[in-house]
Amino acid sequence: MLRSIIQTSLSSQCLVMLVLNSTDTQPLTFLLTGIPGLRVAQVWASIPFCLLYAIALSGNGMILLAVLREKRLHEPMYYFLSMLSATDLSLSLCTLSTTLGVFWFEARKINLNACIAQMFFLHGFTFMESGVLLAMAWDRFVAICDPLRYTTILTNARIAQIGVSMLMRNVAVMLPVVLFVKRLSFCGSTVLSHSYCYHVDLIQLSCTDNRINSILGLFALFSTTGFDCPCILLSYVLIVRSVLSITSSEGRQKTFNTCISHLSAVAIFYIPLISLSLIHRYGHSAPPFVHTIMANIFLLIPPVLNPVIYSVRTKQIQKAIAKVILQKQLQI
Secondary structure: OOOHHHHHHHHHOOOOOOHOOOOOOOEEEEEEEOOOOHHHOOHHHHHHHHHHEEEEHHHHHHHHHHHHHHHHHHOHHHHHHHHHHHHHHHHHHHHHHHHHHHHHHOEEEEEEEHHHHHHHHHHHHHHHHHHHHHHHHHHHHHHHHHHHHHHHHHHHHHHHHHHHHHHHHHHHHHHHHHHHHHHHOOOOOOOOOOOOHHHHHHHHHOOOHHHHHHHHHHHHHHHOOHHHHHHHHHHHHHHHHHOOOOOOOOHOOOOOHOOOOHHHHHHHHHHHHHHHHHHHOOOOOOOOHHHHHHHHHHHHHHHHHHHHHHHHHHHHHHHHEEEHHHHHHHHH
């Protein structure tokens, strides 16, 4: 199951590399930005960011290792959790090098191809996380509303198909975005507003018409998170209706408790996303460093908090992680 997902992911990476190398243009260099107005204190400001990256990488890596090693966790719910951890891990790695490079070494330069590649994977894994959260909502819906058919509906083959289809969806919506960014001309300022390449930020620096790019970006957003969010809400409306039909109050509470971790993951993904969108649209009077900090928080909150939430709320994950840590200590 995981092999087919990994093969699809690798093929999508190769496709992006072919697109980036398809045209021979003069290398164009952009300048990344750390925290505006706090350039002197950037090294100190990087310490909390570094700690957050360390927590995100170690936490998600530990959950992945626990699910892979512990056979008792080879169930649909934990397969989806491993997909979420793999997505969060990849999302953190997308921005790790440029963010810490800017903060620590003032390494602000990035060429166009590297910028587009980072943008592709950054947005792609963000959309992937939205898709995984939708798949996890469907998992909770089937487990609560149709428990007798749970194992027959969520087979290993179907879970693999879901993972592959999410990867293919992300490639399908992001490839046109990449292709049309390659067609833009940049003749003015090349200073980006963040420590990583963000699609809206990049196309605003173009000196040519970028309306098609804006339309493609909005289409990519609405066809992924714009589709997933209402579907998640719908699944929980049906779940709540099913839970309310349970006569025992203890049974209702026990059933709904199985959704708390997923609801928390949905909240920490969509609330920062909506907040960042509102700040970009209406927060023009806010200091520039507010935009930068919010953008970095949006990328770091889900990868940092998701492992913490699932480790605290799920006893099986706690036991599996403790077992992995104990085995490592015995090996040492």
